[in-house]
Amino acid sequence: ICRAMGADAIIDRNAEGYRFWKDENTQDPKEWKRFGKRIRELTGGEDIDIVFEHPGRETFGASVFVTRKGGTITTCASTSGYMHEYDNRYLWMSLKRIIGSHFANYREAWEANRLIAKGKIHPTLSKVYSLEDTGQAAYDVHRNLHQGKVGVLCLAPEEGLGVRDHEKRAKHLDAINRFRNI
Structure with a gap:
């Protein structure tokens, strides 16, 4: 990695x-x-x-x-x-x-979002949990059983439903998923 x-x-x-x-x-x-x-x-x-x-x-x-x-x-x-x-x-x-350091100020956050939108940097998650598994997600984070960032699907039954540019996502999918299954 x-x-x-x-x-x-x-x-x-x-x-x-x-x-x-x-x-x-x-x-x-x-x-x-x-x-x-x-x-x-x-x-x-x-x-x-x-x-x-x-x-x-x-x-x-x-x-x-x-x-x-x-x-x-x-x-x-x-x-x-x-x-x-x-x-x-x-x-x-x-x-x-x-x-x-706790991420960024307003200007830096705006710039980070701009770079994400351009596909220059990639927001990565090592694991995504369903809403039903929120308790397990919290337990894993509390006990340091996770690696990297985790997400919980709250209003979506599956990943990728908020994607607006499917071609750009497909181009960068390997980078987006680089920390999965570690």
């Missing part, structure tokens, strides 16, 4: 066995260091300028650690938990900053 989106260097932290927590209450800085070393192997010795931190609790400490001195950690979600923990020495002593 990442390569399809243009990424050159990818680390699958699960496949490479990174465990940033020794147990539920104890982070593992040795794993942060191992992770940072792997990043530098892939980037020719460079640390990361900007980390877009989405998982939250599970990875936040590692994200603060691996960001370069003077770099930025942008948090935009907390899929694995919103109580983020990190070693503040790696933030303040290295002059890093954490910024929160």
Whole structure:
């Protein structure tokens, strides 16, 4: 998926066995260091300028650690938990900053909609639930059993009924569905 989106260097932290927590209450800085070393192997010795931190609790400490001195950690979600923990020495002593981001202002939202309408960017859902399965959707999100974004069909019996330009949708269907069945 990442390569399809243009990424050159990818680390699958699960496949490479990174465990940033020794147990539920104890982070593992040795794993942060191992992770940072792997990043530098892939980037020719460079640390990361900007980390877009989405998982939250599970990875936040590692994200603060691996960001370069003077770099930025942008948090935009907390899929694995919103109580983020990190070693503040790696933030303040290295002059890093954490910024929160919750999508966009009015102008940016307008521009995003324009780009979606032009087929330049694609609103993706990893799973769509029927109205009858709303409880399961809420449970899956609450328990972090989902990947990415989920949707619930409220006034439609099936997907695609609001599509006005079927030709454009067909052209971009692979991109729209890239996160399905992950």
